[in-house]
Amino acid sequence: MIKKGMRRQIVLHYILVVFLALLLVEVIFLIVIRTYYYDSIYTRITTQLNQAEYFYRVTSRDSPISLQELLRSFELKDTELQVLTLKGDMITSSTGFQPDRTITTSDVPEAVGGGIGRWVGRQPGTNENVMAVSKVLQIHGRDSYVLRYVTSVEGVNADLFNVTLISVSVGIAVLAVVAAFSFGLANSIIKPLNNITAVSAQMAKGKFNARIKGDYLYEIGELASTLNYLAEEIVRSNQIKDDFISSISHELRTPLTSIKGWSETLISGGYDPEETKLGMSIISKESDRLIGLVEEILDFSKLHQNEMKLSIGIVGVKELLQEIILNLWAKAEKKSIRLVLEAEEGIYVRGDANRLKQVFLNLTDNAVKFSHEGSVIMLSARRADEEKAEIVVQDSGIGISQDHLNRVKDRFFQVDSLNGGTGLGLAISQQLVELHGGTMEIESELGKGTRVTVYLQLAEPSPEVETMGQESLPMPEENHDREEGNT
Incomplete structure (x- = not known):
């Protein structure tokens, strides 16, 4: 069982999509094959029915001998030809049996109604899958008999079953290939992401010298490059910050040292007005310098936070x-x-x-x-x-x-x-x-x-x-x- 994560999601999604696609294709394929086989049988029987009807109408003979001749002339291999009354009672059959029963399948009423009736189901008595096709024979413009062909479709069903097994086997093989491919694809995505996650975790702990190694393609490669660039920028920013702290400390220390030195000197007293004036001038100058440094830092802070207001x-x-x-x-x-x-x-x-x-x-x-x-x-x-x-x-x-x-x-x-x-x-x-x-x-x-x-x-x-x-x-x-x- 695959543990939860992106690998599992990728594999399951690929298999699900391919499975649904294969299922749809196989169902359509099997329906088309079954329809083709059954329609082929129906077409062959329908052609034979039309020829029998034409023959019987041309001979214009209404006698048991003519019906027997019809049965012999238009019998199909592995197919039973039956002659029924319009009510469905069997008159004669190509097998020689004349069971005392009435045919109640839907093909007979359809034929009496003026069309060609078709029925597929299990034959009563034998429980065999058959197809029955019926059509009315007309003599002198009036309906006389129902001509009915009954053929077994067991062989066709067996062939269709074999085709179904083959198609299912092919589908399983395709799913197996897709599963293997999806595992490979998932690994090609997950392994770089795991590597990136591990390096990112090191960066989160402050180890900004860590770098993502590997020549990854497309978006993953861009992500790796971006994180590496981010680490470089953080290192550079830290260096700039350290340099700034060092520089600003020096910039602040120098004027403060001058201010403190001259303040202590002037407090001690005993200096003439010129020296006192010089000391006060230096203190004022260094104070202005400090104010300038502080204002520069405040201006940068306002700009950085988009709080700078302009008087246009x-x-x-x-x-x-x-x-x-x-x-x-x-x-x-x-x-x-x-x-x-x-x-x-x-x-x-x-x-x-x-x-x-x-x-x-x-x-x-x-x-x-x-x-x-x-x-x-x-x-x-x-x-x-x-x-x-x-x-x-x-x-x-x-x-x-x-x-x-x-x-x-x-x-x-x-x-x-x-x-x-x-x-x-x-x-x-x-x-x-x-x-x-x-x-x-x-x-x-x-x-x-x-x-x-x-x-x-x-x-x-x-x-x-x-x-x-x-x-x-x-x-x-x-x-x-x-x-x-x-x-």
């Missing part, structure tokens, strides 16, 4: 990029990096100004962070087509290798962990751009620089926005000469 409005792209340059100008000056803006006039997009500023501030800050001293960072904006604006942040810095380029948008991933950060900046920027219905593309070549392109939907500005857009933000004086002709 009309945003002027040129004015937005000018704000970015103003915010990062001092940081760029420390590395003698030029921030160059090339933006077409009158480009407006629909979005949250603060969140879009966060996106481009992050992209430009990364460009400053990974650019060489004395290099140039280009911020540009133009209409890509009638529906989209193309905004580009391009640097000529250290660039990103192709291996890292495919993962640079992943959360917690850092190309260079020594430069600090949580590894969430690009992941957050990507999701914010997508929330605005846009796309972000990154192109980079190691040692030659990086180009980040953001596509956003264009919007028609209101008159108030156009008026405000004409009042451009002032550029820093020290950088203004460098930007002249580029903005």
